[in-house]
Amino acid sequence: RVKYTDVEIMTWGIVFRELHNLYKQYACREYLENWPELVKYCGYREDNIPQLQDLNIFLKRKTGFQLRPVAGYLSPRDFLSGLAFRVFHCTQYIRHSSDPYYTPEPDCCHELLGHMPLLANPSFALFSQELGLSSLGASDSDVEKLATLYFFTVEFGLCKQDGQLKVYGAGLLSSVAELQHAINSQEKIKKFDPELTCNEECIITAYQNAYYYTDSFQEATEKMRAFAATIQ
Numbered sequence: 418r419v420k421y422t423d424v425e426i427m428t429w430g431i432v433f434r435e436l437h438n439l440y441k442q443y444a445c446r447e448y449l450e451n452w453p454e455l456v457k458y459c460g461y462r463e464d465n466i467p468q469l470q471d472l473n474i475f476l477k478r479k480t481g482f483q484l485r486p487v488a489g490y491l492s493p494r495d496f497l498s499g500l501a502f503r504v505f506h507c508t509q510y511i512r513h514s515s516d517p518y519y520t521p522e523p524d525c526c527h528e529l530l531g532h533m534p535l536l537a538n539p540s541f542a543l544f545s546q547e548l549g550l551s552s553l554g555a556s557d558s559d560v561e562k563l564a565t566l567y568f569f570t571v572e573f574g575l576c577k578q579d580g581q582l583k584v585y586g587a588g589l590l591s592s593v594a595e596l597q598h599a600i601n602s603q604e605k606i607k608k609f610d611p612e613l614t615c616n617e618e619c620i621i622t623a624y625q626n627a628y629y630y631t632d633s634f635q636e637a638t639e640k641m642r643a644f645a646a647t648i649q
Contacts, residue, residue, distance in 0.1 A: 421466050421511065424514050425514075429525075429526060430464060433462075435518070435593045445583040447535060447540070447585065448535055448590065450538070451535075451537040455534060458475050459471045459472050461529075467529055472484060476536055480536060480537060480538070480542035482505055482536050485504050485505070486507065486508070486509050489508065493552075494552065497549045497563060497567065498552060500545050500546055500549025501546060501549030503542070505545075507532070508523050508528055510525065521622050527592075532587040535587070540638070544571075551563055551645035552564075563648075565617060566641065570641070573588050573589055574609070574630070574637065575599070576633060576636075576637070582630055595624055599624075605625070606629075612644065614629050
């Protein structure tokens, strides 16, 4: 288990509180559904940073996903191939207290608040795994395309629910500033089309130039399957 400092827990608390206020309005249904169980079984609260050990037990029971701690970014091929076997590589360090609302690298606020609630959803877990499976044996250029598609779905994706745009991308669900920016930047929001989206630039240090939505998770899954069939 990781022993976090008081300053780290305070930073987590600031991020947790601000984001939690936004989720009711912006997060997709599938994200919100798993929240009560994360509170109950994994210690999701303002004054506590959940431990990967507890999340591992929870996710294994829900979708069979397992978490593997890493120090930072993996290569796209290594990260995607992990997903193929329902292994999600994630960090355990936390962003600097001087800027709690943004981090250029994935920290535990990003992993725990952005990714975990959806990895506990069977449809979303399958979507992630299939994306990973598509990468196995693929050429470097195709892996690059798949990594870009992962980026604009799992990290920055939007979907329509009850006629409104909701967020499922972990990069948005873990950034107070970019979450509000994305939803309010109508001119940047485009329909997800893997053939086009795979050429979009992934921006790590600033807001994205574009965000992509589908009318449902199912639509994203079907479009990804069709795209994957063209690269085998």
